Amino acid sequence: MTAETSQTLDRGLRVLKLLADTDHGLTVTELSHKLGVNRTVVYRLLATLEQHALVRRDAGGRARVGLGVLRLGRQVHPLVREAALPALRSLAEDVGATAHLTLVDGTEALAVAVVEPTWTDYHVAYRAGFRHPLDRGAAGRAIIKARQGRLQDGGLALTHGELEAGASGAAAPLLGVSGIEGSVGVVMLTDNVGERIGPRVVDAAREVSEALR
Secondary structure, three states, X not given: OOOOOOHHHHHHHHHHHHHHOOOOOEOHHHHHHHHOXXXXXXXXXXXXXXXXXXXXXXXXXXXXXOOHHHHHHOOHHHHHHHHHHHHHHHHHHHHOOEEEEEEEEOOEEEEEEEEOOOOOOOOOOOOOOOEEEOOOOHHHHHHXXXXXXXXXXXXXXXXXXXXXXXXXXXXXXXXXOOOOOEEEEEEEEOOOOOOOHHHHXXXXXXXXXXXXO
């Protein structure tokens, strides 16, 4: 800690990060051990975070991330979209296909940014806000591959006809971005994805990842 930082705020943020990394919540004792502080400090931190709905405690006393985090999270998408747009525009123009940034939203994949090429006669209409199951479509499958550590070829996922008849997709996951699961991909009306498109998608995913770090 430096003279310009707040120890209490730092601890509160560490509590939120610890809770975000577990599906089952943490007890006061567990948080005390992980933070290296006594239980009284943890009680105070949790009480403050609960007042802002950022933390909730269940009947068994386990602390979990609260619904107040969702209100903060809604502001993340515009920031992520803005950071990703340059790479998406370049990708769409380069390969002549609709490019998109997709993030995990619960059990679904949510397209948060879409860029269509300007020079093609036709392309797939793919809109921001489009949702689909994570296990269908290249965007979701790329995210699943990253979760499983299957990162050969940059975690590239290729699909055909899973979300739209006659359309093929290619996507690669965002890697090394703390707190965000997502992918960058393209969708096109073709029977298969050309050989050069896969590596270009992986490069675009890498560019977006770097922009978000």
